[in-house]
Amino acid sequence: MLLLAVAAGWRMWGTVLPPTVSEGETPRQPSARPTPSVFTPAHRTLGDAVEAFFGIRPEAVQPIAFSHRVHVENDLGCTDYCHPHATEGPQAGLPSLRTCMLCHATIATEHPEIQKMTAYEERGEDVTWQRVFGFVRSAHVRFNHAPHVRADVACATCHGDVGSQTVAQRLDLTMGQCIDCHEAQQAAIECVTCHF
């Protein structure tokens, strides 16, 4: 009971406020705390530990209001240009600005979001895409996209209907979903298949 009360309180208290971004400024990570000088799996504060325990994670805030819908409607496949490494290895990858500008040097150049990208290019910076999906470190999961793509698992199975979204929205995936699919596909379900 006490735990629940703490959790509920924390959820309100620790709610990540949307970062206030003034016009023309690059949105940063929701956390404004200084970057620590060491890397450690330890939680930095009690609040972080409680949030991790209850699976509360800050929403990814993208620097550009990228529309997945528009790109999918124009017959761009997920792994065609933007996430090509999903077919080859563990990480799907996020597109670099250069990839975007392959098309957007000439297409929709008047769009305000595209002009933001042009401004990035003029400054010699890359787009600071924020990762949306991904396992928390304490889950100890080593996920590899490639075998799933080869087994014809559709991207939407885990990522949801990204084709109708603007910036991608995270789904809460559980190990049960992984196991159900692995059992259905007769893939290995022993622990070290994923946890090592």
Added chain:
Amino acid sequence: MPHRWGMVVDLDRCTGCEACVVACRAENNVPTVGEAEAARGRAIHWIRVERYVDGEFPDVRVKFLPVFCQHCDAAPCEPVCPTYASYHTADGLNAQVYNRCIGTRYCANACPYTVRFFNFFNPVWEKPLHLQLNPDVSVREVGVMEKCTFCVQRIKAAEIAAKAEDRPLRDGEVVPACAQACPSRALVFGDLNDPDSEASRLAGSHRATHLLGELGTQPKVFYLQREGGHDRQDREGDQ
């Protein structure tokens, strides 16, 4: 037939250079704990090179013995784990599941080879040293046990690569970091179920022994004892 991963250590070849120790630490994100805590027995070494000195100076022989998890078939660490964090895979690996581990340390106490280590602290890497961490391996946090995995991440990667090409794994395709780093090729890793693998062939040698084999743990690591002009008794016999 499932694989049965095992390792052969040729003690005639081991020079005690400890390249395996360095390679293992780099590959598996094994943390350091500092001098003071190491003195309290809290250091973590997935592989260590034990040194034995035979004889009196100047007639001295030094023997090096790389010791790491023996991946026993009858592993004493497995039945004592209350959460099944330590379990046996179909491939004969003695696996450690960090998520399940609650840190009772029973397994470390049960292991006769003392190759299981407890994380007494959260590991810390000064930036930018954290960039050296291997993304294919977990960074373990405080309160969990860890040990040699036979570089399971490399086994899984090789299996995925082989399956993508729709072929069986070839002998020598999976090489753990220690075996890869060994300049004298004293460490040979392979499938003991494959009679043609190099590891399987070496394991059938008359020199092959187990470490503390009398305990009945049925390890999958074979030590090829020293022979020829290297053994002191043999040399004395020649005189």
